[in-house]
Amino acid sequence: MSDDIPLGLLLTLLLVLICLSAFFSSSETGMMSINRYRLSHQANSGERAAKRVLRLLSRPDRLIGVILIGNNFVNNLAASIATIIAIHFFGDVSGPAIATAALTIVILIFAEVTPKTFAAVKPERIAYPASVALEPLLKLFYPFVWLVNAISNGLLRLLGIRDIDGSADNLTRDELRTVVHEAGTMIPRRHQTMLLSILDLENVTVNDIMVPRQEIAGIDLDDDLETILAQIRSSQHTRVPVYKGDINNIIGILHLRNAARFLSKPEVTKAAIVQEAREPYFIPESTPLHTQLLNFQQHKRRIGIVVDEYGDVEGLATLEDILEEIVGEFTTDEAATHREIHPQDDGSYIIEGTTNIRDINKVLAWQLPTDGPKTLNGLILEHLEAFPDAPACLQLGAIRMEILQIKDNLITSARCWQSARRARALG
Known part of the structure; x- marks a missing residue:
């Protein structure tokens, strides 16, 4: 055929x-x-x-x-x-x-x-x-x-394979991070940074970005009235906490826009200041940033007092602090942004001991560990496992540190630089 x-x-x-x-x-x-x-x-x-x-x-x-x-x-x-x-x-x-x-x-x-x-x-x-x-x-x-x-x-x-539906093809957070990294020129570099920062919000808590309690510029009602008024008139902050005697005894948050109501009166009293202060809003120190961002929105607040498990004040966090984690610093004053990090002519940096480690990593593009102590002082003490009797040197990964000044059981400053061998390897 x-x-x-x-x-x-x-x-x-x-x-x-x-x-x-x-x-x-x-x-x-x-x-x-x-x-x-x-x-x-x-x-x-x-x-x-x-x-x-x-x-x-x-x-x-x-x-x-x-x-x-x-x-x-x-x-x-x-x-x-x-x-x-x-x-x-x-x-x-x-x-x-x-x-x-x-x-x-x-x-x-x-x-x-x-x-x-x-x-x-x-x-x-x-x-x-x-x-x-x-x-x-x-x-x-x-x-x-x-x-x-x-x-x-x-x-x-x-063989143990039961789900053959092709619709359930979802990305994990790490996979989405890879997609953003590999987008190349399709997504501008700054937009990539913002997207990655949003993904990181869940891994960062408010105590990572808060202003430490020793740096809080608040109004102490135990001060005399003239000192309080001078502080209000010269304050660089829009909202300041009002407390009595100790920062743990916070009475409220004063919006300086409302200060005009009592400053214009002939007789200004501490009671008038307290009356204009809004009740404080407290935040647990372990709250993730993505949760706190929603909490700020829900409670119509822009500032919160960070407390530990015992109710003691640890610091202060604002809506702007969280937004800066996403879009970067708002301020254009470089001296204000990097006031705790002082570059030297030899390529090293003198860094104050109270500087937040995450700020150091962001400013200098270093990779100091952030899963433990929050400040440079705490990181050095954890590594030394004892308080140094005199200035000492140490190395953490690619970063070498020289303790310069110790005061009141606090490392107040240290010289830090990236070791040349590790720097060449990274480059």
Whole structure:
């Protein structure tokens, strides 16, 4: 019967089958390689091709089933036709062997490697047009696809794989961080920094960004009235805490905008100051920044007093402090921003002991540990495991430190620099 079929028709049919094999192979790679998040964005924007591809990818088992059914069918049919052609030219003995070898090479080059490589590089150019044919093919061969998938999914369940729904493809926080890093020029560098800072809010607590209690500029009602008024008039802060005798005895938060109400009166009393102060808002020191940001919004507050588990005041945190963790410093006064870090001519830095370690890392692009003590003084004492009797030197990773001044059981200043060998390695 094969002798009745024209040789030209067989060759044409073989060429068509090789092209169909290339179509199915490239479709499989293109569908599996396409960027799911760009696809979802385009589908949400109303692009019909993206919606069609998204529908097919919602059940990858059915998609792969129809592709492989088509691919195996055309490959097997191509092998049969190639064998008939080879027998025609080379006889019954050597014809099948020659057909197998020749067709393997042709399929490998023209129907596998080349189309799959192209689809991997340009998945959208393959997946979108291929979906036009694959969707009706899936409906046409659905009973056969369903049967094959039922057997295949049963075997997968024996291997412990039960969820084959392609819609649950979510990114973890670390994976999202990688996506932002690899965005390159598609996302401006400053925007990348802001996005990464937002992801870090959950890992940072309010005691990491608070103003320590010893640096809080508050109004002590035990001071004389003239001192208090002079402090109010010269304050650089919009809101200041009001306390009596000790910072742990906070009465309220005074907004200096409201100070005009009693400053304009002929007789100013401490009672008038207290009356204008709003009740204090307290924050547990372990509150993550992303939670506190929502709490500030919910309670309509911009400043909170940070307390420890015993209720003692640890510091003060503001809405601006949290926003600066995302967008960077608001102030344009470099001296104010880096007032605790003093660069030296030899490349080292004299840093005050009360400086927050996270501020040091941000300003100098260092990587001092932040999972323990919050200040440079605490970090040095933890490393030494004792209070030094005299100035000493130490090294933490790539950073060398020289204690310069000790006062009242506090390391008040230290000279810090990056060791040359580690700096070259990092560079």
